[in-house]
Amino acid sequence: MAKGLEISECQRFGLATVMLRKNANHAAVGAALQVAAPADPTWVASNELTMIGTGPGMWLALTETPSQHWSATLAERLAGVASVSDQSGGYVIFRIAGSSARTLLQRGAFIDLTPPAFGAGSVATTVIAHIGVIIWQIDDVPTFHVALFRSFAGSFREWLDTASVNLTF
Amino acid sequence: MRIPCPYCGERDVQEFVYRGDASPVRPLGEDGFYEYVYLRRNSAGVMREHWYHAQGCRNWIEVQRNTQTHEILGSVFARRVAL
Amino acid sequence: MAHFSLLALAKNALSGHRDWGPTWRNAAPRKAYDIIIIGGGGHGLATAYYLAKVHGITNVAVVEKGWIGGGNAGRNTTIIRSNYGLEGNTSFYEWSMKLWEGLEQDLNYNTMVSQRGVLNLYHSDAQRDAFARRGNAMRLSGVDAELLDVAGVRELAPFLNFDHARFPVMGGLLQARGGTARHDAVVWGYARGASDRGVDVIQNCEVTGMLRGPDGSISGVETTRGTIQAKKVGMSVAGSSSRVAEMAGLQLPIESHVLQAFVTEALKPLIPGVITFGAGHFYISQSDKGGLVFGGDIDGYNSYASRGNLPVVEDVCEGGMAIMPLIGRVRLLRSWGGICDMTMDGSPIIDRTPISGFYLNAGWCYGGFKATPAAGWCFAHLLATDRPHETAKAYRLDRFATGHLIDEKGQGAQPNLH
Amino acid sequence: MSRLPTGGLIDRAKPLNFTFDGNVYRGFDGDTLASALIANDVKLIGRSFKYHRPRGVMTAGSEEPNALVTLGVGARAEPNTRATTVSLFEGLEAVSQNRWPSLALDVLAINQLASPIFVAGFYYKTFMWPAKFWEKLYEPLIRRAAGLGRASMLPDPDHYDRNHAFCELLIIGGGPAGLIAALLAGRAGLRVIIADEDRLLGGRLLSERHEIDGRPAAEWARMAAAELASMPNVTVLTRTTVFGVYDGREYGAVERVADHLPRATAGQPRQRLWKIVAKRALLASGAIERPLVFGGNDRPGVMTASAVSTYLNRFGVVAGRRAAVFTTSDSGWATAEDLIAAGVEVAAVVDSRTSRHAAAGRVQVAGAEVFLGAAIDDVRGRTARSVDVRMANGQSRRIAADLVAMAGGWNPSIGIGSNLGSRPVWSDTIHSFVLDSAPAGMTAIGAAAGRLSLSEALSSGATAAANVVADFGRSASPTAAPQCSDDPAAVTPLWHVATRKTKAFVDFQHDVTDDDITLAAREGFVSIEHLKRYTTLGMATDQGKTSQLNGHALLAEATGKTIAEAGTILSRPPYLPVAIGVFAGHHREAHFRPVRRTASHDWAVTQGASFVDAGQWKRAQWFARPGEQSWLETVNREVTTTRNGVGICDVSTLGKIDVHGADAAVLLDRLYVNMFSTLPIGKARYGLMLREDGLVMDDGTTTRFEEHRFFVTTTTANAGKIMQHIDYARQVLWPDLDVQATSVTEQWATYAVAGPLSRTLLQKMLPDLDLSNEGFPFMAVAEFRWNGMPARIFRLSFSGELAFEVSVPANLGDAFIRAAFDVGHDFDLVPYGTEALGVMRIEKGHPAGNELNGQTTAGDLGMARMLSKKKDFIGRVMAQRAGLVAADRPSLIGIKPIDRDARLRAGGHLLACDAASVAANDEGYVTSVAFSPTLGHSIGLALLKRGAARHGERIRVHDPVRGADIDIEVCDPVFVDPEGVRVRG
Structure with missing residues (x-):
């Protein structure tokens, strides 16, 4: 692997799609979860819960310490405010970090990943190598998390392998 | 072509699915379905169109676009328009 | 008009080719005609030619806003075929193929009709069965069709990617009589033939409005070169159908989309006929000059801009590299876009309209070129007799209202999916 | 050797060996293949397209029409490669093309003898008899003779990569205008990308003898490049051709990453596609020198004057021993002086203009004859040996010369500027087409804007950059261009030297001559598009970069129009040919689409x-x-x-979709033909969905887990489409409903x-x-x-x-x-x-993809009874159209072979046993077949006209594409357990 690049896969997490009910608002989601639900493509974390903005009134709720009843509990807390669909089994999440991480992702994603267009706290739902991805930047290392549907994981790894070999050229 | 998504920002056209003319309104009764299904504006100039951000926020948006120059004048969520 | 032949060519060589005259008369508009055809593309000129030749109607003008053949006639990828599966299409396109087969002798103009075969690849049992359904329909209509297995495809096109494919080739549907023709020559040949029979071919004459008789019928056209009266006006303006029809107050079940095409630098002979890789949105043939001519899907959004965008270029080249990785180092030389008038079921319209005196030949989607002779023949028949020609009778304008659709792909009223 | 002892931007300490047609030659690092071949006195490089005429190097850039070679061998063979843009590397192998058996002796050169017949468009007039002979005889001959190089026929073994970039300013071209603009914008802090097709930034500064800020121009360019490379906000892309602009200020470029290396490192891509979104762009693509149209102008040894200067100044190579310069422009005189300065004998300078140029005295002193108001009307020799000068007094002089430099004026390279439809306009100042309006965000500068002299180029670049910098709210300093030596480039065009002696070429690669253009005009091909298509002018690999305008000028002359009236052709991408592989990148063969x-x-x-x-x-x-x-x-x-x-x-x-919310049931009732609001909690129900046009869209089961929590399944094929459809319904059709939907397929x-x-x-x-x-x-x-x-x-x-x-x-x-x-x-x-x-499922008669093919109605599939009459739903009204309820529509049946050993196949058509095999008797087709081990024979589902009423009838399956007909019995589509005992067991 190229210098300045670390790629790993997150092993354990809970993930759910949260969609705002009609006549409910962001604030109610935030109040129910005690974490602000961002109105734009950014993410906010607190209390072991990360709310990742993926659309208007739509988020991925993420926890790295899921209990077995995590999504059911989430649904209960959001009753009347938002619908919850468990996605914990449906995605894989890659952690791509290091000084070359941005270069690598930029070769795949046709969105501007350089600051100030994109930085820690930013989220983008887009496409890499014909595979739908949700990218969110964790820190300024930089570290990116890239979530994609589980079925594509093999093809995504193949793209990562190819693209990361020629990072230095 | 870059389509401005009201949520995601400017994105490559290939993230979107095109439906076309946004002006037909689904009739309520029995009449007008032929026109609704088959007669769409085919303007040479600015059109209001429905695009689906399939590879982004999964929202249907209404884009104002010039079919002669491909210039895009703006976009809003389709649902806001309908309200 | 000088007869063309090798002898004539040799004779003229002796005089430095100074005695050749114009290929067609570049006419100025007269006040009135029996029939005006709007659009000097292949279809319009073929219509005029057959009006004169078959129906003896020569008081005809073809009005063209620019130069003849400047629309889709000069922007297509020159493929001719009649490998359709639905009643209504098969016999029409076969009639077209029959006309192609005698066109050069009929026109005394070498349109380079080259029947080197059209091969559609399949990659699954379901696709094979769908092709079998189509091939059988073709055979029932007297059209040649062969269903090949993978060995048969290998024999025809050993250079395809059989061993490392994402969607492995399982076989193909071959129409050996399909092939290509020199698109510009078709336009010039029909223009020459029509002009020689008395038709006025009027270039740089854009229709700007319709003339109406007291009963509301169409009685001629307004143009940038003045008013021209006519008993009947037929439009054959692929890429502008909605705009011209609107002048007559008619809204069509048509959307205009851009289709890109590509040609590579010239190479020595490489591809025998036309190969279509539907699973990868890619088809390819090789011109007599040696360029690989290829294309894929329409860009997918309404457009009158005659040019497309990069994602489709990438998509088409990915399809090419999926099935024919030997073209990786071959260079794309030129790309262009044509405006395709896409109907709601993917099939064309040749019909009278609710407006008296106004006739329609439109909605050829991305397949108008191969239809040129038959579309001209059938449109001429409609204009001359006011009755649809037998092979084009399914191409009615009211079929969307009545539900008698001709939807080869089964995609429904979403033109960009046809 | 024609290499000068000193000078040029080559590294004489790094000699490189290469082969051309198997002969071993030596060049230096920094050479192009063309410069190295010239240095080795190789004059004959290739053969032309139609007449197979011998051709040499004509230019020093990517506009080269003649010196095309096949580079590399085996799977890496790359046909039609311009020798003028190939960086020399150790072990390079090149071969000539379009010749047989050899470059020197090409059998098809016989075409020249037939050239009186092989005029423009001759093939439209012949080869028509006998009709069958076209595919069998004429076309194969034409195809074999045509084409240039040969494809390898092997899969391309190299990798292709891609990158995406976003910038405030893209500068297309790194010549003087582009360089100064990049410096100013870069210093002002703009996010800048500058791309140039050459391996070095500098453009003409590398080829001409100028001074900027008191330094040799090449040195100034080197320092500018170094400064740009040091700026973090500037990306310098050399060996990178911007090939087109697309909508949304999107530019396509191709970077040649490893083409100049003997061997790519493992994983290294050969080339990389860049997709660049640039808020602003400066088109600094320079200008291309026009050849002159005169007899024998295609002979090896005839070159553009700027190419002669480039080979001298940049590569230290002399393209001949005795030169004649034919010019209509001041720049030709500069080449004459370059030659003299390099110690090359200049026999003559022939200027078609009558006024005496300032340099005339100097070149005469050096021994050159100066002819004013004169023209060269023939070049003699297989490679140039002498020229015939037609003097102002009408007399002719033959002068020995093995190098002819032609300077016909300059055409701005505005191709990219007209990609999006901007029509170029004629300039009477520079006698060429320039951009009147550029696409949004783009401005032409320097020679591309018709600012042909160096000082104009620098000042136009500086001014444009200052404007861009100001538009972004920053300030540039300094804003003025540096001082430089200047070179007026006035031209009085001479479009054509009439001659009857030898062919005068307009399009060199495609062998389009002056006579061809006259003939085309005579035959009515007077629109420039008709001219192009009839003669193939401008359609070769160079896309008319050297030929287009000369051709249009000749057409204008033949038709009595001005060139402005005749117009020009819009340039379409790519500006230079781009390898198909680079567009596909990673997505080829097994990686075509993700798995x-x-x-x-x-x-x-x-x-x-x-x-x-x-x-x-x-x-x-x-x-x-x-x-x-x-x-x-x-x-x-x-x-x-x-x-x-x-x-x-x-x-x-199978597609899976959560449908939640207070109105979930309402929405499902509208989406499906049948009712879901009545579905009890804890139950699933089969549902059928129509498109709004009344035909079947999809089917699947829907489950109600809670009052407001449903779970929908779709067919595998339609999963994405149905998700989109549901989103359309809830967002656009009925946004007032409280419904949330998300895919949970994964x-x-x-x-x-x-x-x-x-x-x-x-x-x-x-x-x-x-x-x-x-x-x-x-x-x-x-x-x-x-x-x-x-x-x-x-x-x-x-x-x-x-x-x-x-x-x-x-x-x-x-x-x-x-x-x-x-x-x-x-x-x-x-x-x-x-x-x-x-x-x-076939044994059970369940319809699937083959039956849900977008052409069938609910009635066709025997499910008309599911269409609820109690509610509205998508497709309800249009499903009632006459054509969709016609009694003779094909409907779903089961089929069994009469001979139980016969094997059914899907795709066969259904005909009465005794009916003739013609379309009129076609009654339907077989959709799905299987061998049923349960029944012990082949079974199938089919769509047959009025099929539901024909159970028990004997008909046949007609399957000519695969074999014989099979007699079958029409039956109920449910073959196994029709009462449904098992499923409920």
């Missing part, structure tokens, strides 16, 4: 599964066991074992467990559930926990057996199927694939 694998894919592999493509999914088709002779034997076993015991099938690929791994023993098996696996017929009847559903995680069980059946579908989170799918087989040992549990699934 989707289900959760138990790896497990299926261990079970010997063969996979089939279902969209992007790989689905297990069958699981062969050792000793099985055919797939049919395997599938028969899977079906029989499942029908008699228990089988398990991965059905995870969340659930789902397994169909089917067969009489399925309950026993599952009950053992899931002892806490009551799966009895009473506790869990047909169409019941339940949520439960498996290994502590949420799971679901549905009593659904596609196979017609007692069956269940179990869903677990996809990350547990692999564990679940292994657990099932751990338990299943006791039950002889078998995995079955899509093929057995298909057999069982």
Whole structure:
């Protein structure tokens, strides 16, 4: 692997799609979860819960310490405010970090990943190598998390392998 | 072509699915379905169109676009328009 | 008009080719005609030619806003075929193929009709069965069709990617009589033939409005070169159908989309006929000059801009590299876009309209070129007799209202999916 | 050797060996293949397209029409490569092309003898008799003679990469205008990308003898390049050609990453596609010198004057020993002075203008004859040996010269500027076309804007950059261009030297002559587009960069128009030819599209599964066991074992959608033809969906888990489309509804467990559930926990057996199927694939993809009764159209061969037994077939006109593309257990 690049896969997490009910608002989601639900493509974390903005009134709720009843509990807390669909089994999440991480992702994603267009706290739902991805930047290392549907994981790894070999050229 | 998504920002056209003319309104009764299904504006100039951000926020948006120059004048969520 | 032949060519060589005259008369508009055809593309000129030749109607003008053949006639990828599966299409396109087969002798103009075969690849049992359904329909209509297995495809096109494919080739549907023709020559040949029979071919004459008789019928056209009266006006303006029809107050079940095409630098002979890789949105043939001519899907959004965008270029080249990785180092030389008038079921319209005196030949989607002779023949028949020609009778304008659709792909009223 | 002892930007310490047509030559690092060949006195490089005339190097840039070679060998052979742009490397192998048997002796040069016949468009007038001979004789001959290089016929072994970039300013071209603009914008802090096709920035500064800021221009360029490279906000892309601009200020560029290396390092891409979104762009692509049209102007040894200067100044190479300069412009005089300065004998300077140029005295002193108001009207020799000068007084002089430099004026390279439809306009100042309006955000500068002199180029670049910098709210300093030596470039065009002696070429590669253009005009091809198409002018690999304007000028002359009236052609991408591989990048062959694998894919592999493509999914088709002779034997076993015991099938690929919210039921009622608001909680129901045009769109089961929580399944093929459709319905059609929908296809791994023993098996696996017929009847559903995680069980059946579908989170799918087989040992549990699934659904008469083909109605499929009359739903009104309810529409039937041993095939058409095999008798077609091990013979589903009323009738399947006809009996589409006893058992 190229210098300045670390790629790993997150092993354990809970993930759910949260969609705002009609006549409910962001604030109610935030109040129910005690974490602000961002109105734009950014993410906010607190209390072991990360709310990742993926659309208007739509988020991925993420926890790295899921209990077995995590999504059911989430649904209960959001009753009347938002619908919850468990996605914990449906995605894989890659952690791509290091000084070359941005270069690598930029070769795949046709969105501007350089600051100030994109930085820690930013989220983008887009496409890499014909595979739908949700990218969110964790820190300024930089570290990116890239979530994609589980079925594509093999093809995504193949793209990562190819693209990361020629990072230095 | 870059389509401005009201949520995601400017994105490559290939993230979107095109439906076309946004002006037909689904009739309520029995009449007008032929026109609704088959007669769409085919303007040479600015059109209001429905695009689906399939590879982004999964929202249907209404884009104002010039079919002669491909210039895009703006976009809003389709649902806001309908309200 | 000088007869063309090798002898004539040799004779003229002796005089430095100074005695050749114009290929067609570049006419100025007269006040009135029996029939005006709007659009000097292949279809319009073929219509005029057959009006004169078959129906003896020569008081005809073809009005063209620019130069003849400047629309889709000069922007297509020159493929001719009649490998359709639905009643209504098969016999029409076969009639077209029959006309192609005698066109050069009929026109005394070498349109380079080259029947080197059209091969559609399949990659699954379901696709094979769908092709079998189509091939059988073709055979029932007297059209040649062969269903090949993978060995048969290998024999025809050993250079395809059989061993490392994402969607492995399982076989193909071959129409050996399909092939290509020199698109510009078709336009010039029909223009020459029509002009020689008395038709006025009027270039740089854009229709700007319709003339109406007291009963509301169409009685001629307004143009940038003045008013021209006519008993009947037929439009054959692929890429502008909605705009011209609107002048007559008619809204069509048509959307205009851009289709890109590509040609590579010239190479020595490489591809025998036309190969279509539907699973990868890619088809390819090789011109007599040696360029690989290829294309894929329409860009997918309404457009009158005659040019497309990069994602489709990438998509088409990915399809090419999926099935024919030997073209990786071959260079794309030129790309262009044509405006395709896409109907709601993917099939064309040749019909009278609710407006008296106004006739329609439109909605050829991305397949108008191969239809040129038959579309001209059938449109001429409609204009001359006011009755649809037998092979084009399914191409009615009211079929969307009545539900008698001709939807080869089964995609429904979403033109960009046809 | 024609290499000068000193000078040039080559590294004489690094000699490089290369071969051309097998001969070994030596050049230096910094050479192009063309400069190295010239240095080795190789004058004959290739053969022209039509007449196979000998051709040499004509230019020093990417506009080269003549010096095309095949570079590399084997799978890496790259035909039609311009020798003028190939960086020399050690071991380079090049061969000439379009000649046989050899470059020096080309048999098809005989075409020249027939050239009186082979005029423009001759082929339209002949080769028509006999009709059959075109494909058999004429066309193969033409095709063999045409074309240039040969493709390798092997898969391209190299990698191609891509990158995406966003910038405030893209500068296309790194000549003087581009460099100064990049410096100013870069210093002002703008995000800048500057791209140049050459290996070095500098453009003409590398080829001409100028001074900027008191330094040699090449030195100034080197320092500018170094400063740009040091700026973090500036990206310098050399060997990178911007080939086009697209909508949304998107630019395409190709970077040649490894083409100049003897061998790419492992993983190194050969080339890289850049997609650049630039808020602003400066088109600094320079200008191309026009050749002059005179007799023999294509002979090897005739070059553009700027090329002669480039080879001298940049490469230290002299292209001849005795030169004649033919000019209509001041720049030709500069070349004469360059030659003299390099010590080359200049025999003559022929200027078509009558005024005496300032340099005339100097060149005369050096021994050159100066001819004013004169023209060269012939070049003699196979490679140039002498020129005939037609003097002002009408007399002719023959002058020995083996190098002819022609300077016909300059054409701005505005191709990219007209990609988006801007029409170039004629400039009477520079006698060429310039951009009147550029695409949004783009401005032409320097020579590309017609600012041909160096000082103008620098100042236009500086001014444009200052404007851009100001537009971004920053300030540039300094804003003025540096001082430089200047070079007026005034031209009085001479479009044509009439001659009857030798052919005068306009388009060199395609062999279009002055006479061809006159002939085309005579034959009525007077539109420039007609001219292009009739003569092929400008359609060669150089896309008319050197020929277009000369051709248009000749057409204008022939038709009595001005060139401005004749107009010009819009340039379309790519500006320079681009390898197809670079557009495809990673996505070729097996990587063409991603592969989707289900959760138990790896497990299926261990079970010997063969996979089939279902969209992007790989689905297990069958699981062969050792000793099985055919797939049919395997599938028969899977079906029989499942029908008699228990089988398990991965059905995870079905689309799955959560539909939640207070109005979820309302929405589903509108989406489906049948009712879902009445569905009890804890139950599933089959549903049918129409498109708004009334034809069937999709089917599947929908479950109600809670009052406001539904779970929809779709077919595998339509999963994405239905998600989009539901979003359209809830966002656009009925935004007032409280409905949320999201795809959970990937969340659930789902397994169909089917067969009489399925309950026993599952009950053992899931002892806490009551799966009895009473506790869990047909169409019941339940949520439960498996290994502590949420799971679901549905009593659904596609196979017609007692069956269940179990869903677990996809990350547990692999564990679940292994657990099932751990338990299943006791039950002889078998995995079955899509093929057995298909057999069982056909035995049960369930329509699937082949029947839901977008051409069928609910009525066609025997489901008209499902269309609810109590509510509106999508497609309801249009489904009532006459054409969709016509009595003679094909409807779903079952078919059985009369001869039970006969094998049915899908795609066959249905005809009456005694009817003639013509389309008029066509009554339908076979949609799906299977060998039914349950019945012991082939069965099928078909769509037959009035089929529902024709059970028992004997007709035939007509299948000419695959073989003989088969007589069949029409029957009910349900072959097995029509009463549905098993599923409810």
